[in-house]
Amino acid sequence: MYLDTNLKIEAVTALFGQVLKSYDEKTGITADLLSVGDFLLSTIIGKRQTFATELFIDEEKFFDPQYDYDFTDLSDTAECERGDELYKRPKGWYRMALKVKGKYPDGDTWLGPNGWRSHSVPGEWPVCFHGTSVDGARGIIKTHYKAGPRAEHGRGIYSTPDIHVAEEEKYAKTFKSEKTGKRYKVILQNRINPAMREICQRREDYWLVPVLEGTSAEREREIVERSIRPYGILIKEITDDDAGPVGLLETKETNNQEENQCQICYAM
Structure with a gap:
């Protein structure tokens, strides 16, 4: 699958919930740039800063194409591990790598070395997937999966090692x-800190990073950065029969108080 600039920006827009444009220094526009950090926090916990009406992505600072990978026609069924957990590679998807190397103060060991390998290396984190956009989080917050005392498996950040989930x-x-003119699905590919993760007893394909009720926003951010780190956006073309409801790529006001109630939500 070949991804041009426009499709990549559309994919990020779909996850982020606000129309984004490609930033070009040659235009001379003083742009509000979306950082990788703000994008990751927004998609994981649904909290967003107050952004301008127009937001831009500097592709050179946002994407890391040397680590892109095309899984769309993957035929290799060999099992492999990441972080001492079984890693089933996302067959049928294309990964757009995010520029996260050097982002965290504890280094890049959590990512492991680049390239194909069947084994884990010391210090790397297992792979998990996170399929909820900001729009999805607003819908899920209304269900019994929402953050708070009625959360099904506990309050916190949910992800899954199974891309089919x-x-x-x-x-x-x-x-x-x-x-x-085609339809696509997008989800996040992450690494999760095994020291911060719990495997849900009734659903082993649900992984939970617990966050206690009443945790401050600053502490939530710290927990996210220590526990779950997206490093790629996965995209897959789908047929009309598979598509379901389609999200519109349009600018939305998403910063009101009610929408920001999803501090930590069921974010599969």
Whole structure:
């Protein structure tokens, strides 16, 4: 799958919930740039700063194409491990790598070395997937999966090691590209800190990073950065029969108080 600039920006827009544009220094525009850090926090815990009406992505600072990988026609079924956990590679998807190397103060060991290997290396984190966009989080917050005392498996940040769970329509974001006219699903590919993760007793394919009720916003951010780190956006073309509801790529006001209630939500 070949991804041009427009489709990549559309994919980020779908996850982020606000229309984004590619930033070009040659235009001379003083732009509000979306950082990788703000994007990751927004998609994981649904909290967003007050952003300008127009937001831009500096592709050179946001994406890291040397680590892109095309899984769309993957035929290798060999099992492999990451962080001493079974890693089933996302067959049928294309990974757009995010620029996260050097982002965290504890270094890059959590990512492990680049390239194909079947084994884990010391210090790397297991792979998990997170299929909820900001729009999805606002819908999920109304269900029994929401953060708080009624959360099904406990309050915190949810993800899954099974991409088939993450891509279910109730979790994954679907959008129709204005560029290609085709429909796509997008989810996040992450690494999760095994020291911060719990495996849910009734659903082993649900992984939980617990966050106690009443945790401050500053502490929530710290927990996120220590526990779950997206490093790629996975995108897959889907047929009309598979698509389900389609998210519109349009500018939305998402910063009101009610929407920001999803401090930590069921974010598969």
